[in-house]
Amino acid sequence: MTVFPQLAYRPSAAAIDAAVAKLTAEDPAFRVSRQPLNGGQILAFDQLPANLAAWFDLAVPFADQDFLVFEDERLSFAETRAVADRAAAMMQDRFAVAKGDRVMLGLRNFPEWIIAYMAAVTLGAIVVPFNAWWRAGEAGFALDDCTPRLAIVDGERWAAWGDELTARRIAAVVVRAPAVGPAHAWTAEMAAAPEAPRPVTVGHDDDATILYTSGSTGTPKGAVSTQRAVLSVLKCWAAYFGALRGLTEAAMAAAGTPPPSDPVASLQTVPLFHVTGCNALFLMCFPIGRKLVLMPKWEVAEARRLIAAERITHFVGVPTQSHELLSAPGLADHDLSSLVDIGGGGAARPASHVADLLGAFPNAAPALGYGLTETNALGCVTNGPDYAARPASTGRPTPPTSEISIRDNAFAALPPGAVGEICLRNPANMRGYWNRPEATQAALVDGWFRSGDLGYLDDDGFLFIVDRAKDIIVRGGENIAAQEVENCLYRHPGVAEAAVFGLPDIRLGEIVAAVIHPAAGARLDGASLRSHAEVHLSHFKIPARIWFSAAPLPRTASEKIDKRAVRALYSEHRENADKGGGI
Template identity: 35%
Template sequence: MSPTDLGPGGPATIGAAVAHHAAHIPDHPAIVCEGRTLTYQQLHRGANQAARALAAADARAGSRVAYLGVESEWYYELYVACARTGAVLVPINWRLTPPEIEHILRDSGAELLVASEDHLAALDGIRGDLPQLGAVVSLAGYESWRAGRDPADLPDTTDRQTPVVQLYTSGTTGLPKGVVLAQRSFFAVREALADAGLDWIDWQPDDVSLIGIPGFHVGGIWWASQGLVAGVTNVAMPFFDSSVAVGLIRGRGVTTMCVVPAMLRLILREPGVGKADFDQLRKVVYGGSPIASSLLTEAVEAMGASFAQIYGLTETGNTSICLPPADHQPGSPRLAAAGRPYPGFAAKIIDGDGGPVPPGTVGEVCLRTPARMLEYWGMPDATSATLVDGWIHTGDAGYLDEDGYLYICDRIKDMIIVAGEKIYPTEVENALIQHPAVAETAVVGVPDDRFGEAVHAFVALDPGAQATPRDLATFLKGRIATFKIPVRFTFLERIPRNPSGKILRRELRERFWTDRVRQVN
């Protein structure tokens, strides 16, 4: 039986998929990371041991289990263990600061934390403020923590509706919200395409998949889940490094990968990289931010692979819209589109009153998908505002053409995306306003050829106060994650506001985007 042949109906859950592959292709590599390999049998048995270790630590169905560290095979083993037992994995962006990490641990109610040694040292000062956090496991001691447990099969008591991950995404209040996704979120696209006989995103038995996007992002854990369910070899990097990525693509014979456009650009800019490096690459799935047409043209020509663009949110369980390989034709006007819904998925555009608009009319993008989130953790009002009658209100502005293709034009919610990382202005402003010289500030996204967008801060200082861009950037270090720190500052006498006091962000952004077709990059 080939890795991708899962029999009638396929596996019901992530745990069942790995168990299936452990029985039928036990020696096939499942996860490769930094030269270490877990076969499907090893992954299955290790996940069983980890599941029993979780139970011994009183982590049960519904318990939140946090992971804080770079990508590793143990991260995915822990994911499978949670998926098998009903515990909910809470991956934490390892680039966040201790206060940001503390918020996630507190908000999620995580009862167990697996973390790298450097993060454990940084968290020493806040452990006493997290009474619900019981067991803390060092990544260095992870193997011994679960070693000695019975590796025999466990009954899988979960189903498609069982919560499996809780991913934190920034909100307009500046505090990240926990998006709870069920196991169905990781099967919906695959099965929709299979039922329709479409190969927009497909898998072959000998595929080697590069996980370019970190696992604490929905795109990363979704892509890894697709590979694990398909039974292919999945190559993980501790963190994205373009030189390492090129080496893996060439040396591991990578055939398919999922990346954000900024990663594509960095890969193509690696010294000495050429078409021969991509001889075995057959498909590139990209998303996370819009792609420049020049970059897409360059990538298609250099890599010689089929390309598929995906669009969605953490709240939609990752992708709901796809621009298939057939639409990636040179000169096609559809290259400016995000794509169209998968079979059984839907998109609509609404006006400010919630009513439908005609094709070609810009409004708020709403998506209906069987992969949609269960809820924002502990935030019923926010859940009701975003998930309305089965539709996810994205906060993105766009339009549908006559053929049902979606075009993204702007963001209603002011979000900035830097190399796939979502940043909300309020979060940066809340940190920047704490500087003693800053009277008020406004943060916007501006075009950046390398990372898509850059964080630009407009600052009004107190009368007589002095501060330089270097002063402000230094002040923000340790207060917010490095990727959120503005790379450009403009000093103003005052921040422009409307009569009700709301910052006129569009006025601040406009000068940077006037020559752009889209107001996102």
């Protein structure tokens, strides 16, 4: 068995649980109790910061330290807060943004994304991050759903979505590009704004965010989180990772090994519009004074350069990114010795990658988290020796407030080892879906969020995910509703039947595949169908494999297309995809 020296000082999950339990028992600031939230009795913190603006205040001790790094730009924590205050005043004074109004963010990973988020939640407005890869039609659907008062967009998004915004008379401020037509320029609006906004009273139960997630119905649903929910996940992680770091450094000290000397710094590789990018990376910087180096798009060579130049200590990305970090040519060209943690989430990491990462980065330990948009990314976490021993597991519930239960079709709890639906209960869960009361009622039961994922807990409480009950494909960390892709394909007049499903892929986790039964007399090929789909769908939703079946697709007893049978049949014949001849 291979021995990895960086695991020698890492605590077990049981040790972390014990340390967190001690913290919650002895420190009133971290005390937890059962509280009535989201229709259930939820284990929640007795004390939280007053609101997210108060969370930002936790960085006051690090005021002069670098916070945001983007290309040749650097902002300290104090400078970022001052710019965010002016942005809040700009929203309030120039665009009449008030408490409860929605502010849409449509940008790459630019500093203005973070500044606009801080500004909006300070006012009690609701931040609505849009997926920057959406096409105009996808953005238009979400605009109609959330009806924002103001949109903050970059030049690419204004070019792609400007007509949608203009048609709905939504004010737009464009960053890092000239303002064209009715759009306003960020620099000009900021220059004309007061230094700080008028005070607004914002509490725990005020809504903070709406994050859109692909659902099995094919249209995105907006998961609404309160300020309490966002603060709860941040404080839970603060307790957990504080215990992890404290135990690790204590073990190193006992062995006479000095702790890492580099200040904490993270590389923002994943989009800020995802909960991992927003919550786990951006918002977790404030209590520990962590530097955040922004990448507007993923490029492995640039990631390695930034890790070396900025002495990045914590890398968090979807598993495809960490695998590329170690496997792409040129690994030895940069000094990556500053890395101490290589985290992942958003998709499953192949078990073999865990040992690969341990071998490639001798100072770093891989980690993996499991959570969903609806839970603000809170759920399970695994790292260190437990992850090495159980690389197929996503870990144990994150203490002290995350609970996991496996339920059957009647919503009865199942014993260890039994496969059922993974349900999550914690104070970070969304309060519901925006404008979707029926979907909310179906998803939240007695405070439990029904994930749609299938899995089991082992005897030690480690979670293993085995399948998805929902018809969702996860490609490189992006959730894709199979029905949305099918609906797009059905808009082509030559398509009589379509079945869309995910195929395993070593790099992306899954890729999108489709089987088509053409309409009578239609002549179809993969290229023409992809061209059709590209008009309506984001690039990551376009099928990478397409088969054509001369016969109608197999059906279930209820006359629905038998997706499982189709996937089982065609996934064994990848070499025949896109050839138009079936199998």
